[in-house]
Amino acid sequence: MTTMRDVAKEAGVGLGTVSRVLNESPLVSDVTRQRVLRVIKELNYVPNQLARRLSLGKTLTVAAVLPFFTRPAFSERLNGVASALARTHYDLLIHNIDTPELRRNFFENLLPHEVADGMLVLSLPLFDEEAEYLLRQVDIPLVLIDSSHPRMEGEVHQLSVDDVAGGRLATQHLLDLGHTRVGFVGDLVDNPFNFKSSRERYQGYCEALEAAGIPQRAAYYAAGQHGRRQARTLAKEMLAVEERPTAIFAASDTQAVGVLEAARSLNLRVPEDLSVVGYDDIELADIMRLTTVRQMLFEAGQRSVEILLKALKDPQMAIVHEELSLELVVRESTAKPGG
Amino acid sequence: MTTMRDVAKEAGVGLGTVSRVLNESPLVSDVTRQRVLRVIKELNYVPNQLARRLSLGKTLTVAAVLPFFTRPAFSERLNGVASALARTHYDLLIHNIDTPELRRNFFENLLPHEVADGMLVLSLPLFDEEAEYLLRQVDIPLVLIDSSHPRMEGEVHQLSVDDVAGGRLATQHLLDLGHTRVGFVGDLVDNPFNFKSSRERYQGYCEALEAAGIPQRAAYYAAGQHGRRQARTLAKEMLAVEERPTAIFAASDTQAVGVLEAARSLNLRVPEDLSVVGYDDIELADIMRLTTVRQMLFEAGQRSVEILLKALKDPQMAIVHEELSLELVVRESTAKPGG
DNA sequence: TAATGTGATGGAACCGGTTCCACCAAGACA
DNA sequence: TGTCTTGGTGGAACCGGTTCCATCACATTA
Numbered sequence: 001m002t003t004m005r006d007v008a009k010e011a012g013v014g015l016g017t018v019s020r021v022l023n024e025s026p027l028v029s030d031v032t033r034q035r036v037l038r039v040i041k042e043l044n045y046v047p048n049q050l051a052r053r054l055s056l057g058k059t060l061t062v063a064a065v066l067p068f069f070t071r072p073a074f075s076e077r078l079n080g081v082a083s084a085l086a087r088t089h090y091d092l093l094i095h096n097i098d099t100p101e102l103r104r105n106f107f108e109n110l111l112p113h114e115v116a117d118g119m120l121v122l123s124l125p126l127f128d129e130e131a132e133y134l135l136r137q138v139d140i141p142l143v144l145i146d147s148s149h150p151r152m153e154g155e156v157h158q159l160s161v162d163d164v165a166g167g168r169l170a171t172q173h174l175l176d177l178g179h180t181r182v183g184f185v186g187d188l189v190d191n192p193f194n195f196k197s198s199r200e201r202y203q204g205y206c207e208a209l210e211a212a213g214i215p216q217r218a219a220y221y222a223a224g225q226h227g228r229r230q231a232r233t234l235a236k237e238m239l240a241v242e243e244r245p246t247a248i249f250a251a252s253d254t255q256a257v258g259v260l261e262a263a264r265s266l267n268l269r270v271p272e273d274l275s276v277v278g279y280d281d282i283e284l285a286d287i288m289r290l291t292t293v294r295q296m297l298f299e300a301g302q303r304s305v306e307i308l309l310k311a312l313k314d315p316q317m318a319i320v321h322e323e324l325s326l327e328l329v330v331r332e333s334t335a336k337p338g339g
Numbered sequence: 340m341t342t343m344r345d346v347a348k349e350a351g352v353g354l355g356t357v358s359r360v361l362n363e364s365p366l367v368s369d370v371t372r373q374r375v376l377r378v379i380k381e382l383n384y385v386p387n388q389l390a391r392r393l394s395l396g397k398t399l400t401v402a403a404v405l406p407f408f409t410r411p412a413f414s415e416r417l418n419g420v421a422s423a424l425a426r427t428h429y430d431l432l433i434h435n436i437d438t439p440e441l442r443r444n445f446f447e448n449l450l451p452h453e454v455a456d457g458m459l460v461l462s463l464p465l466f467d468e469e470a471e472y473l474l475r476q477v478d479i480p481l482v483l484i485d486s487s488h489p490r491m492e493g494e495v496h497q498l499s500v501d502d503v504a505g506g507r508l509a510t511q512h513l514l515d516l517g518h519t520r521v522g523f524v525g526d527l528v529d530n531p532f533n534f535k536s537s538r539e540r541y542q543g544y545c546e547a548l549e550a551a552g553i554p555q556r557a558a559y560y561a562a563g564q565h566g567r568r569q570a571r572t573l574a575k576e577m578l579a580v581e582e583r584p585t586a587i588f589a590a591s592d593t594q595a596v597g598v599l600e601a602a603r604s605l606n607l608r609v610p611e612d613l614s615v616v617g618y619d620d621i622e623l624a625d626i627m628r629l630t631t632v633r634q635m636l637f638e639a640g641q642r643s644v645e646i647l648l649k650a651l652k653d654p655q656m657a658i659v660h661e662e663l664s665l666e667l668v669v670r671e672s673t674a675k676p677g678g
Numbered sequence: 679t680a681a682t683g684t685g686a687t688g689g690a691a692c693c694g695g696t697t698c699c700a701c702c703a704a705g706a707c708a
Numbered sequence: 709t710g711t712c713t714t715g716g717t718g719g720a721a722c723c724g725g726t727t728c729c730a731t732c733a734c735a736t737t738a
Contacts, residue, residue: 001694003693003694003695004694004695004696005694005695008718008719013717013718014717014718014719015695015696015718015719015720016696016697016698016717016718016719017716017717017718019695019696019697020716020717022695023696026715027715027716027717028716028717029715029716029717032716032717046453047694047695048453048693048694048695049453049454049695050389050392050393050396050398050453050693050694050695051393051693051694051695051696051723052694052695052696053389053393053695054389054390054392054393054693054694054695054696054723054724054725055694055695055696055697055722055723056695056696056723057389057723059389061432069414069418069421070411070414070415070417070418072409075408075409075414076409078409079408079409079435082408082433082435083435083437086435086437086441091432091454092432092433092434092435093400093430093431093432093433094421094431094432094433095431096418096421096422096425096431098422098425102425115388115430228622228626257626261626283567284623284626287567287596287600287623287627288626340724342723342724342725343724343725343726344724344725347688347689352687352688353687353688353689354688354689354690354725354726355687355688355689355726355727355728356686356687356688358725358726358727359686359687361725362726365685366685366686366687367685367686367687368685368686368687371686371687386724386725387723387724387725388725389723389724389725390693390723390724390725390726391724391725391726392725393693393694393695393723393724393725393726394692394693394724394725394726394727395693395725395726396693
């Protein structure tokens with residue numbers, strides 16, 4: 001492997017001069033520059049990135065931390081990130097967190113500045129210690145996407161989602177159609193990943209019911225591990241009660257599909273016998289003709305990179321906190337009670 | 340930032356000793372080790388990865404190159420890769436290639452050894468120049484997954500898929516059920532990404548028909564850009580012909596779902612009026628109760644990492660070439676003609 | 679007692695870039 | 709002619725680890 005010193009010797013110049021040529025410094029005479037460039041070509045010299053990084057103290061890499069990156073809602077955000085980054089000279093390093101151990105390990109052992117110049121935290125609602133860790137230990141620009149925590153308010157860049165509003169939006173749609181017996185299927189409130197979007201969407205659901213003067217019923221609430229099958233089981237039970245709900249709001253499209261399957265297995269027609277609303281608007285929602293709440297997943301990923309790049313250029317940059325927009329997408333899984 | 344030298348000074352030992360403690364060399368007395376460890380904790384010292392990498396001449400990173408990593412079939416493989424890698428101390432660097440420009444750029448400008456210790460190429464059938472490039476320029480261990488090329492035979496590690504056999508498997512299933520009018524919906528033969536799985540699955544389809552003595556019909560073949568909507572359009576046309584097929588084999592589950600949608604829009608019942616077979620067995624296939632050919636996507640990702648890690652440990656290792664297994668999964672989208 | 683072996687240790691040299699300071703020659707100016 | 713600039717240049721020092729060799733204390737063996 002040829003190094004800068006080889007080039008310097010061969011060209012009969014000093015180390016600094018070669019470096020200056022490579023970094024396009026104006027402080028090199030044209031003759032010298034040409035000679036150095038010729039030798040570089042002759043020797044097939046390519047600078048060693050590792051050394052460059054050590055010396056500069058930069059990694060030229062952006063790290064993305066996120067759980068379960070194969071879940072469509074998460075991977076779509078990641079896709080936006082990758083797409084925006086592809087246009088730059090930054091590499092993308094991925095930390096997929098899908099067990100509590102990996103998560104702990106990540107927050108205890110990683111010193112991000114050695115591995116990345118900037119970091120994106122996606123869909124990972126933070127525990128208190130994690131928020132503290134990020135604030136205290138992480139000295140590189142940071143953007144949180146859908147991973148808020150009270151402590152981070154005004155401290156780091158954020159793109160946040162108002163899940164309460166989303167829950168209200170979905171539920172209100174069902175109420176507007178005339179439903180009064182509305183069920184909810186979501187994630188466990190206590191889960192090892194601290195996911196709270198389901199909880200907040202549920203809160204929006206409660207607020208909408210309350211505003212409409214409709215009392216909640218315990219039998220209309222079901223929570224389990226995230227997943228289609230689990231949602232199907234829960235929905236089956238819920239639809240077996242005496243006075244079954246005529247509509248169900250599921251905390252994600254994946255779970256909504258579970259609800260659709262439950263309905264099918266009970267010979268309930270959708271939307272005539274049961275209306276179903278999901279959340280996220282992943283491709284599956286379109287396939288299943290599911291009414292849902294659309295999040296701008298891909299765009300959020302892109303936007304987060306924009307912010308990060310700006311922060312990398314200008315470390316003094318003012319903290320950005322943007323709210324991502326939501327939109328109700330009405331398809332064929334919802335209708336008036338009875339069709 | 341505290342460095343190794345700080346630790347050495349504070350603990351009253353030499354540089355080498357600190358390094359030995361960190362690397363768990365047995366050549367340190369217990370007393371010294373304890374003292375060094377205590378100082379490390381006191382000073383909150385964490386080794387600088389960049390320096391470590393430069394000094395070792397390693398990047399401690401594995402690069403994965405793949406197209407469209409949000410497509411379920413691709414992301415599931417990637418998931419296997421990430422999961423296997425999470426148990427090691429290697430980082431995962433992702434190069435998502437979703438335009439021909441990015442692809443060209445990748446193969447022209449990247450010098451992999453500076454950015455990764457090993458490289459995985461997933462689902463990226465190589466062009467001739469690319470194969471040459473990989474052979475000539477890439478000096479780190481390499482594993483190709485579903486990305487074969489004649490030139491690479493016996494030269495680099497490979498996990499390959501026999502798409503011809505898969506196509507035969509799917510088609511034979513339909514023939515066994517008694518279908519004689521079997522259509523095919525797949526990708527364009529000429530596509531900028533050189534994807535050829537669709538082409539090969541089609542070849543398997545042809546072979547199965549031929550073996551059964553059934554002539555092919557031009558009206559039963561349709562190809563378009565990959566995607567659900569495109570497949571739906573193609574299938575609608577195919578199902579509108581005089582003597583429409585009673586079964587369709589689609590080159591992927593995504594396309595098969597497009598076929599299902601086409602059937603629905605034409606009021607054809609599945610499987611009574613039309614049998615449909617997909618390919619890949621992504622989650623969607625289960626949701627849609629689709630008969631399909633299962634590839635071990637996640638396992639392939641994991642396996643490729645295993646091979647790569649072994650190759651990293653032992654550069655002399657013999658070239659591995661494994662064939663991934665296939666399996667027909669029969670669900671509810673196929674039946675005898677007429678049900 | 680002397681020779682030999684062994685485990686533990688310190689630290690210089692190295693990885694391959696960047697940065698910064700010292701220096702020089704040549705032109706400007708008094 | 710002497711002094712001051714200044715563009716161009718060389719190379720030491722540095723980034724923070726790892727590696728390897730020299731050294732030393734102490735135990736073992738002849």
